[in-house]
Amino acid sequence: MYKLIEPEVAGGLGKHTQIDNSFFPPIIKKLHYEFDGWLGDDILESFPCYIMTEFLKKAIESEHLTGIIFDEVIISKSEIFLELYPDKELPFFFWAKINGEDNKDDFYITKKNGLAISERAYLLLQKYNISQADIEDLE
Template identity: 75%
Template sequence: MYKLIEPEVAGGLGENTELDNSVFPPLVKKLNYEFEGWLGGDILESFPCYIMTERLKKTIESENLSGITFDDVLISKSETFLDLYPDKELPAFFWAKINGKDYKDDFFITEQNGLAISEKAYSLLQKFNVDQADIEAL
């Protein structure tokens, strides 16, 4: 049983993101996630990328879930974010690179460019803040 998850969108690709727009989805070489707001989600999205908090990353790694690797992400805050949340501290985030192959892995990207997760991954994510994510059966 797999599920489709659409995480909270708390911002977008920042000006320091390096990507190749000649392909679809765009190929991101360096990710800068710029926060506009944040409702506390442990997994966030800005097409075509996902980021996760360090605590979620460590749990995924300790459970040996497949179809995902992690890389550094440059985090920035927009002027809007700074105006709305001048004292808000953000936790450490990591770029979640989804490289799973269909239903063999715990994480993979569907043909419609959605994020699919296995039952094992879903059970794990339920222990974290995914309240703002839309999750439905695949």
Template identity: 50%
Template structure:
């Protein structure tokens, strides 16, 4: 099976309520708060070292039985910039995509450089849901 790096759009950053241990690399996040500065509409977004996906993606991943991913709750807020630039935009529900698989083996894994690696079948499932702003390249 083929595998690809998937680098989702960065739509914001870690918010003030994020709890993480920065004494290790990558930092270990135990509570995630993501603050959106803007959103281009993709179903996956990132801010190192975390990934978020929409609820629809979570359902797709669980239904398909893809390996290497679990989910957790995330606090999502929008910044003043977001409110100024996209005042009428309502974000869909997002969840924290926790990647625990092995890159090149599981459907979702992290490479040694901590980039997200997905199987071709996972990529094929995500594309119709909307990842047009993500960078995709061979693993």
């Protein structure tokens, strides 16, 4: 049983992102996530990428969930963020690269470019802040 998760979008791809738009979905070689806001979720999205807090990353690694590897991400705050939340600190985030296979791994990208998670991954994510994510059963 898999679920489809649409995480909070707290910003977008920043100017230091290296992107190859000749493919769909685009291929990201270096990720820069620029925050416009943040409601506190541990998993965030900006198509076609996902980032996760260090806390969630460590939990995923300790549970040996499959279909995901982590890499560095450049994080910045936009002018909007600085105006709205001048004193807000951000935790450490990591780029969550989804490389799993359909119905085999705990994380994979569906044919419609959505993020699918296994029941095992869902049970783990529920222990963290995912209140802004839309989650539904994958048909």
